[in-house]
Amino acid sequence: xxxxxxxxxxxxxxxxxxxxxxxxxxxxxxxxxxxxxxxxxxxxxxxxxxxxxxxxxxxxxxxxxxxxxxxxxxxxxxxxxxxxxxxxxxxxxxxxxxxxxxxxxxxxxxxxxxxxxxxxxxxxxxxxxxxxxxxxxxxxxxxxxxxxxxxxxxxxxxxxxxxxxxxxxxxxxxxxxxxxxxxxxxxxxxxxxxxxxxxxxxxxxxxxxxxxxxxxxxxxxxxxxxxxxxxxxxxxxxxxxxxxxxxxxxx
Amino acid sequence: xxxxxxxxxxxxxxxxxxxxxxxxxxxxxxxxxxxxxxxxxxxxxxxxxxxxxxxxxxxxxxxxxxxxxxxxxxxxxxxxxxxxxxxxxxxxxxxxxxxxxxxxxxxxxxxxxxxxxxxxxxxxxxxxxxxxxxxxxxxxxxxxxxxxxxxxxxxxxxxxxxxxxxxxxxxxxxxxxxxxxxxxxxxxxxxxxxxxxxxxxxxxxxxxxxxxxxxxxxxxxxxxxxxxxxxxxxxxxxxxxxxxxxxxxxxxxxxxxxxxxxxxxxxxxxxxxxxxxxxxxxxxxxxxxxxxxxxxxxxxxxxxxxxxxxxxxxxxxxxxxxxxxxxxxxxxxxxxxxxxxxxxxxxxxxxxx
Numbered sequence: 001x002x003x004x005x006x007x008x009x010x011x012x013x014x015x016x017x018x019x020x021x022x023x024x025x026x027x028x029x030x031x032x033x034x035x036x037x038x039x040x041x042x043x044x045x046x047x048x049x050x051x052x053x054x055x056x057x058x059x060x061x062x063x064x065x066x067x068x069x070x071x072x073x074x075x076x077x078x079x080x081x082x083x084x085x086x087x088x089x090x091x092x093x094x095x096x097x098x099x100x101x102x103x104x105x106x107x108x109x110x111x112x113x114x115x116x117x118x119x120x121x122x123x124x125x126x127x128x129x130x131x132x133x134x135x136x137x138x139x140x141x142x143x144x145x146x147x148x149x150x151x152x153x154x155x156x157x158x159x160x161x162x163x164x165x166x167x168x169x170x171x172x173x174x175x176x177x178x179x180x181x182x183x184x185x186x187x188x189x190x191x192x193x194x195x196x197x198x199x200x201x202x203x204x205x206x207x208x209x210x211x212x213x214x215x216x217x218x219x220x221x222x223x224x225x226x227x228x229x230x231x232x233x234x235x236x237x238x239x240x241x242x243x244x245x246x247x248x249x250x251x
Numbered sequence: 252x253x254x255x256x257x258x259x260x261x262x263x264x265x266x267x268x269x270x271x272x273x274x275x276x277x278x279x280x281x282x283x284x285x286x287x288x289x290x291x292x293x294x295x296x297x298x299x300x301x302x303x304x305x306x307x308x309x310x311x312x313x314x315x316x317x318x319x320x321x322x323x324x325x326x327x328x329x330x331x332x333x334x335x336x337x338x339x340x341x342x343x344x345x346x347x348x349x350x351x352x353x354x355x356x357x358x359x360x361x362x363x364x365x366x367x368x369x370x371x372x373x374x375x376x377x378x379x380x381x382x383x384x385x386x387x388x389x390x391x392x393x394x395x396x397x398x399x400x401x402x403x404x405x406x407x408x409x410x411x412x413x414x415x416x417x418x419x420x421x422x423x424x425x426x427x428x429x430x431x432x433x434x435x436x437x438x439x440x441x442x443x444x445x446x447x448x449x450x451x452x453x454x455x456x457x458x459x460x461x462x463x464x465x466x467x468x469x470x471x472x473x474x475x476x477x478x479x480x481x482x483x484x485x486x487x488x489x490x491x492x493x494x495x496x497x498x499x500x501x502x503x504x505x506x507x508x509x510x511x512x513x514x515x516x517x518x519x520x521x522x523x524x525x526x527x528x529x530x531x532x533x534x535x536x537x538x539x540x541x542x543x544x545x546x547x548x549x550x551x552x553x554x555x556x557x558x559x560x561x562x563x564x565x566x567x568x569x570x571x572x573x574x575x576x577x578x579x580x581x582x583x584x585x586x587x588x589x590x591x592x593x594x595x596x597x598x599x600x601x602x603x604x
Contacts, residue, residue: 042452045320057458063447065319066460068342071312074304078316078324079447081300082274086320086449104312107305 008032010041014058021214021221034192044087047072051093052126070101073108076115089116095125098134112169112203116194122211130216165241171203173242177210179225254429260285266401271437273299274324276313281365282421283355286327307332311339318348319459321446327353341380345461349408355424358585366585367421372562376535387415388534390505394428422507490538491530495545498527504556515593542570557581
């Protein structure tokens with residue numbers, strides 16, 4: 001019988017531990033499909049974060065290192081400098097990338113380190129049970145902002161893609177989401193382009209995936225995507241924030 | 252090869268390069284910044300990596316990444332910076348990644364001072380970061396020994412898959428002495444089959460990791476690591492013991508302090524006193540056997556001399572038990588003890604007859 005659909009080779013057989021309706025599974029699959037299509041599984045080294053995707057090292061078939069909270073970009077830097085001919089990527093959430101690891105994030109981008117970051121922004125700390133994240137929206141209720149995020153005392157959310165795009169180091173930054181088939185296709189194209197730019201030695205690439213957390217948002221998966229569209233995509237508009245190949249064309 | 256006159260920090264950097272280290276991640280801090288400066292000058296010319304990280308935290312995590320990817324890698328710092336690195340050191344130990352960490356110790360706590368000290372002994376030998384782990388800690392007392400131990404540090408790290416610390420004080424880093432580099436052959440280092448080098452689609456994936464949520468699995472791994480530590484304690488203990496058998500007073504000192512203690516010892520001998528010295532070279536594993544040898548039934552007093560308020564003395568007391576008196580003399584905060592101060596203490600302990 002003809003196989004028309006199968007698990008990507010770069011995705012392992014280990015069942016995901018993610019909650020029902022969590023988009024991590026979709027994004028893992030997209031990354032694995034891209035690794036398959038580029039034929040780079042044997043040359044790829046991934047770095048897992050701390051947070052919900054901490055066990056990403058179990059889910060990808062390539063070599064993996066597990067980093068301390070927020071340190072994935074530094075670990076990826078060490079790997080890339082040791083093995084410059086390999087493809088190195090990090091997979092990080094918002095707490096990891098935009099709070100405890102902000103310095104590592106900014107500097108990996110500023111150095112134009114030739115690695116790729118997949119950044120999942122769902123505006124919450126999922127693994128620890130739903131606390132306020134650096135990307136939590138004003139007024140958003142979490143375990144540690146039970147009356148809604150008050151920007152006067154709890155600060156404002158960080159727009160990571162916009163912030164990093166101001167730097168000279170990054171080669172490619174795009175914000176995508178995975179709520180619909182067209183958006184999933186767009187997200188995959190962005191991830192593929194990010195890896196391709198690394199392979200071509202162009203420098204740091206980051207794909208921010210605006211995502212959801214049905215469990216900790218206290219919504220169904222469908223409601224979560226609707227809330228994301230109504231609220232998150234207003235604060236975090238989709239689009240390409242940096243693309244040096246376009247800049248080169250424009251010159 | 253003939254001897255060359257070099258500053259301690261630069262000699263250490265050169266020794267690391269000769270030991271096959273081509274990856275160095277640092278961050279400036281007095282009094283060890285010359286290590287970074289030397290690496291910055293040399294590495295680009297030999298195809299190596301020098302990277303000035305955004306912080307000590309980032310630097311040690313770059314070490315984790317590069318070490319996990321199988322290369323010989325080093326970072327260097329001084330006390331406050333080493334405190335920052337502790338998170339990464341714990342992960343490195345927990346993931347069994349070999350690397351070399353240099354601490355050119357300055358006075359503390361806090362920002363402390365920039366003068367030489369030995370007040371990081373507890374941090375280096377008793378854990379530092381969280382969890383059940385040890386660093387192998389090598390404490391040279393001369394620049395020549397620092398150069399020799401740097402080569403050993405990489406070998407020990409690779410052999411036992413563990414982080415190794417070279418602990419010198421600010422004086423060792425800053426002073427100049429003649430050194431000879433005994434070039435080790437690093438062209439044929441054993442392959443690191445566990446490293447993340449890419450599967451090449453030829454083997455199962457390698458994972459560098461310190462997370463084990465299953466308690467029984469974590470316990471098993473920690474116990475296996477303890478067995479490796481026992482092997483290290485069996486094979487890698489280093490110390491120097493001089494004239495201890497017949498001594499009335501046995502000095503115990505490491506690093507720069509041991510050289511000052513030896514000067515005091517020579518003066519005491521001129522006065523007809525019987526004084527010996529035990530100089531630990533490995534601070535972990537601690538050279539307990541040196542004390543067993545010294546405790547030969549003869550009545551002795553031990554005098555631990557440190558540039559701290561008394562940290563190594565706890566290990567000396569463990570080694571000596573109730574078999575002899577253990578006394579202490581120390582200066583701290585960046586003050587270096589003088590031979591005269593130590594001599595006075597020796598005389599006070601009844602060396603004078």
